[in-house]
Amino acid sequence: MKLNRRTLAAFAAPCLPLTGVGLPIVVYLPPYYAGTLGLDLAMTGLLFSLVRWLDLPLDLAFGHGIDRTDTRIGRFRPWMLGGGLVMVLGLALVFFAPPGLSPLRALAGLLLMYGGFSAAQVAHTSWGQALSQDYHERSRIFGWWQAGNMIGLLGLLAVPPLASWLAPRFGWTDGPALGVHGMGWVLIALLPMALLLVVLLVPERAPRHQSPHGWGDIWSALRLPLLRRVLLIDLFASLAPGFGGALLIFFFESARGFSVESARVLLLFYFAAGLIGAPLWGWLARRTSKHQAVMWSIGSYAVLHATLVLLPSNNFWLGAFGMLLAGIPAVAPPFLVRAMLADVADAETLATGKSNAGLYYAVLVGVQKLGYAIPVGVSYLVLALVGFDAKAGVGNSDTAVTGLIMLFLVPPVLSALVAAWLARGWTITAEAQAATAQALAER
Numbered sequence: 001m002k003l004n005r006r007t008l009a010a011f012a013a014p015c016l017p018l019t020g021v022g023l024p025i026v027v028y029l030p031p032y033y034a035g036t037l038g039l040d041l042a043m044t045g046l047l048f049s050l051v052r053w054l055d056l057p058l059d060l061a062f063g064h065g066i067d068r069t070d071t072r073i074g075r076f077r078p079w080m081l082g083g084g085l086v087m088v089l090g091l092a093l094v095f096f097a098p099p100g101l102s103p104l105r106a107l108a109g110l111l112l113m114y115g116g117f118s119a120a121q122v123a124h125t126s127w128g129q130a131l132s133q134d135y136h137e138r139s140r141i142f143g144w145w146q147a148g149n150m151i152g153l154l155g156l157l158a159v160p161p162l163a164s165w166l167a168p169r170f171g172w173t174d175g176p177a178l179g180v181h182g183m184g185w186v187l188i189a190l191l192p193m194a195l196l197l198v199v200l201l202v203p204e205r206a207p208r209h210q211s212p213h214g215w216g217d218i219w220s221a222l223r224l225p226l227l228r229r230v231l232l233i234d235l236f237a238s239l240a241p242g243f244g245g246a247l248l249i250f251f252f253e254s255a256r257g258f259s260v261e262s263a264r265v266l267l268l269f270y271f272a273a274g275l276i277g278a279p280l281w282g283w284l285a286r287r288t289s290k291h292q293a294v295m296w297s298i299g300s301y302a303v304l305h306a307t308l309v310l311l312p313s314n315n316f317w318l319g320a321f322g323m324l325l326a327g328i329p330a331v332a333p334p335f336l337v338r339a340m341l342a343d344v345a346d347a348e349t350l351a352t353g354k355s356n357a358g359l360y361y362a363v364l365v366g367v368q369k370l371g372y373a374i375p376v377g378v379s380y381l382v383l384a385l386v387g388f389d390a391k392a393g394v395g396n397s398d399t400a401v402t403g404l405i406m407l408f409l410v411p412p413v414l415s416a417l418v419a420a421w422l423a424r425g426w427t428i429t430a431e432a433q434a435a436t437a438q439a440l441a442e443r
Helices: 004-013 015-021 025-034 040-054 056-067 075-096 103-130 135-157 160-171 176-201 216-222 225-255 261-287 290-310 315-332 331-350 356-386 398-423 430-442
Strands: none
Touching: 004 135, 004 176, 004 216, 015 056, 015 103, 015 135, 015 356, 025 040, 025 075, 025 176, 025 225, 025 356, 025 398, 040 056, 040 103, 040 331, 040 356, 056 075, 056 103, 056 216, 056 356, 103 135, 103 176, 103 356, 135 160, 135 176, 135 331, 135 430, 160 176, 160 261, 160 356, 225 261, 225 315, 225 356, 225 398, 261 290, 261 315, 261 331, 290 315, 290 331, 290 398, 315 398, 331 356, 331 430, 356 398
16 A cells, blocks of 8 residues: 555654754764863763663664554554653753763763664654555655655754854854754754654554564574674665764864864755655665665765765865765665565564564664764774874874874775675565565465
8 A cells, every 4th residue: 555645754754853863963962072062082982882882772672662562552652752752851961961071971861862762763663664565665665764864864964054154143152062052952842743743643553463572582583694684784884974974074174174164064965965865766776676776875875985085175065066976875775774674574474473573673773873883982982092183173183184084984985885795685576575465464
């Protein structure tokens, strides 16, 4: 069954605030905590990486709970509402942290924010899987999901430049804190409204073949070849923009001579390209297959990201063009991999008689977190070792800037190439998924 646009728009609505806990936080908050709030650079990288590792068990617990949930308001709604409320509290603590905060205070806020995000995100993506069994309709559903992410990213990343532009007109004190606080207010305002839309307007299908399962199913799931493969694709596809995003402000400021404000505006070109890329890669997935679209998109991302290090210093429009090109393929893997996982969930439901989709999406959310946690932890530690100073800008030594450029170039390109190689040889085609859906319907 083809879903109408109102339902798809309501389903995509939570993406606008939830996406704020992804790349914008990687791009903005670590430099802000290290440069403005005075937290040590290596400690900042450690905290933003550590918190993702600490809440990995929560993802599994939430997925386990979702698969066992059966309430009067549905299977997914309780988890989205509960997670959203916790996330609002975490957002307030993280985006409005005071200068001179202790590492423990920073960690507590991050844990609350990511814990609430995990519950809401696992429920949301699991809900998308349950909306349809059709191979191409799932690409469409998660295409809307990704479009919501892109609109949310663009809107959120426009807040700091807009706040700086409005500051003299309203007598505000301009600076990094103004933009970060503005993003915090936008997220806190959007989240309750978005949750209300999805809860009221998106239907829930009863879970198929649902049966109780235990924690042993987690380890059994991780031994499934197809699940392992799709998780690895997502991990390496997330590592590529994760490294680039974690270092982007530093790269354009210290290695290419841009102001921080200009570097922030360049990000808008990168994510605006996603609005072009999402329908393009969705079309290619329908004409070929999901895994082929993933392979071509992440492979072309490796090439286009590498060209960014060739940009001349302080040439804004060339930088904008380079970011625009790199953003077109970067949008594809997140939504296509989730559509691929939906097909895996159906295949395993047919094989085992158990519906473990919530568990599978929980593991995927955890993998996505690692894709953004590892780059921050590793890159900030290496930057500290080569003597990079977050506050020095172009005043950093040649050794520190060279280390920054190599970190910005090599890990993203290698990660993207590995993801493209893993996407080759994927076995669930449109015909295979149609046969699985028919067999489940007959059962």
